[in-house]
Amino acid sequence: SQGAVIKLDPEGKLVYATLLGGSSGSAAYAIAVDDQGNAYVAGETGSPDFPVTPGAFETVFPNTTLNVNGVFDETGFVAKVNGTGTGVLYSTFLGASTNITAISVDESGHAYVTGSTGPDLPVTAGAFKSSAGPASGFVTKFNRTGSALVYSTFLGGSSLALALDRAGNAYVAGYDACGSFTTTPGSYEPTVPVTNCYYGIEAAYYIAKLNQTGSALVFSTFFPDQITGIAVDDVGSVYIGGSTTPAADFPVTPDAFQTTSEKPFNYYSIATLSKLNRKGSRLLYSTYLSGNDNDLTQGIAVDRWGGVYVTGLTASTNFPVTGNAYQKTNIAAPIQAYSGFVTKFRFSLELRRDLLGY
Numbered sequence: 311s312q313g314a315v316i317k318l319d320p321e322g323k324l325v326y327a328t329l330l331g332g333s334s335g336s337a338a339y340a341i342a343v344d345d346q347g348n349a350y351v352a353g354e355t356g357s358p359d360f361p362v363t364p365g366a367f368e369t370v371f372p373n374t375t376l377n378v379n380g381v382f383d384e385t386g387f388v389a390k391v392n393g394t395g396t397g398v399l400y401s402t403f404l405g406a407s408t409n410i411t412a413i414s415v416d417e418s419g420h421a422y423v424t425g426s427t428g429p430d431l432p433v434t435a436g437a438f439k440s441s442a443g444p445a446s447g448f449v450t451k452f453n454r455t456g457s458a459l460v461y462s463t464f465l466g467g468s469s470l471a472l473a474l475d476r477a478g479n480a481y482v483a484g485y486d487a488c489g490s491f492t493t494t495p496g497s498y499e500p501t502v503p504v505t506n507c508y509y510g511i512e513a514a515y516y517i518a519k520l521n522q523t524g525s526a527l528v529f530s531t532f533f534p535d536q537i538t539g540i541a542v543d544d545v546g547s548v549y550i551g552g553s554t555t556p557a558a559d560f561p562v563t564p565d566a567f568q569t570t571s572e573k574p575f576n577y578y579s580i581a582t583l584s585k586l587n588r589k590g591s592r593l594l595y596s597t598y599l600s601g602n603d604n605d606l607t608q609g610i611a612v613d614r615w616g617g618v619y620v621t622g623l624t625a626s627t628n629f630p631v632t633g634n635a636y637q638k639t640n641i642a643a644p645i646q647a648y649s650g651f652v653t654k655f656r657f658s659l660e661l662r663r664d665l666l667g668y
Contacts, residue, residue: 311331311336311337312329312330313329313330313337313355314327314330314338315328315341315391316328325395326395330351330391331355334355334381335355336353336356336357336360339354339411339412340352340353340412340413340423341413342413342421346393347393348390348392349393349395350388350421351388351413352386352388352410352413352423354384354386354387354408355384355387356373356381356382356384356385357382358382360401360403361401362401363400363456366401366402366403367402367404367452367459368403371385371403372385372405372406373407383406385403385407385408386405386409386410387401387402387410388401388404388410388452388456389401389402390456399456400457402452402456404423405428405430405431406428406430407428408426410424411426412424412472413472414480417476419454420453420460421451422450422451422452422474424447424470424482424484425469426446426448426469427442427445428442429443429446431448431464432462433462434459434460436461436523437461437462438464438465438524438526442466446465446467447464447466447467447468447482447484447486448465449462449463449482449524460524463524463525465482466490466491466492467486467491467516468486469482470484470537471484471537471540472540473540473542475544475546476544477522478522479519479521479522479528481517481520481548482517482540483516483518483537483540484516485515485537486513486514491514491516491532493530493532494528494529494530494590496589498531498532498533498590498591500531502514502532515534516530516531517530517531517533517537517540517586517590529589530590531590533550533552534554534560535553535554535555535560536552537552538553540610541610541611544614545588547587548585548588548590550586551583551608551610551622553580553581553607554579555573555576555580556573556578556580557576560580560596561584561593563593563594566597566598567599568597568598568599569598570598571600572600572601572628573603574602579604579606580598581599581600581605581622582596582598582607583610583618583655584597585618599630600624600626600629601626601629602627603624603626603643604648605622606622606648607621608623616656617656620654621650621652623649623650623651624640624651625640625648627639627640630653
């Protein structure tokens with residue numbers, strides 16, 4: 311298998327499609343695009359001949375021993391593809407046991423990646439956390455040419471999602487064994503919520519804001535249930551997309567869009583959207599987004615006007631849709647299959663309250 315990069319125009323027509331890989335397995339898990347239309351792609355590869363570029367940060371495949379399956383263990387890669395899909399501007403390996411799950415790029419063209427890694431991740435001087443056990447979340451920032459690290463640090467747990475603010479602070483969401491992740495005093499949930507460890511699920515989800523140099527946490531907090539996406543607006547408010555179940559005491563706010571769930575059983579999944587203030591100390595709003603069957607949030611984004619976009623999967627026959635929706639009924643629901651959904655929440659007064667420091 312190989313990674314693929316595909317670009318469509320505003321009408322959905324193919325602009326380019328290109329493969330990215332070597333003679334063994336490769337997978338692209340994350341993508342970001344800069345203002346010039348360059349695509350930043352990250353994932354993992356088991357190919358020693360993966361197309362890295364001269365002068366890149368790590369040009370030699372780091373794994374030299376075949377595993378029990380007779381193939382090389384996979385390592386992370388980061389590649390920058392030009393705006394026409396005709397060439398790779400840089401491509402590099404990252405660590406010997408790194409799985410990259412998310413990538414973001416700032417206005418200056420620095421690529422930030424996160425995921426899970428082993429103790430062999432290259433870390434920089436002054437990093438927030440310079441060592442880790444067998445597995446750990448991490449954040450790595452590359453320079454604009456992919457030739458060096460601006461910073462690289464362990465974080466703990468397993469990192470899933472990543473977002474950046476205009477100042478270059480990195481916001482990471484992930485999970486860890488109950489109680490072991492580093493949180494900061496005054497954060498929304500400095501200790502593990504009981505709901506994170508129900509029914510034998512020994513995982514606590516977290517949100518962490520890392521400073522511009524990767525040397526310290528600005529804030530770090532646990533969160534009551536699963537997180538699959540994170541976004542940040544222009545004032546630093548944090549938006550979290552995730553899911554919960556009826557069995558969990560998820561903190562829905564009183565004036566939320568949807569305050570109750572129609573799930574018939576406690577193990578059903580409920581899509582959620584939540585917003586924290588810019589200090590990570592208070593929940594501004596939190597809502598369900600679901601119908602009568604399984605619903606899952608998979609991605610989240612916020613625009614410059616405060617609109618929040620949520621995407622995911624639903625098996626519900628009564629998932630909330632608007633009157634002018636492109637597809638008003640879930641045609642997959644009768645066979646208990648999933649349809650994709652896209653939901654936009656409009657600007658909220660909570661943004662104004664956050665600006666005032668409430």
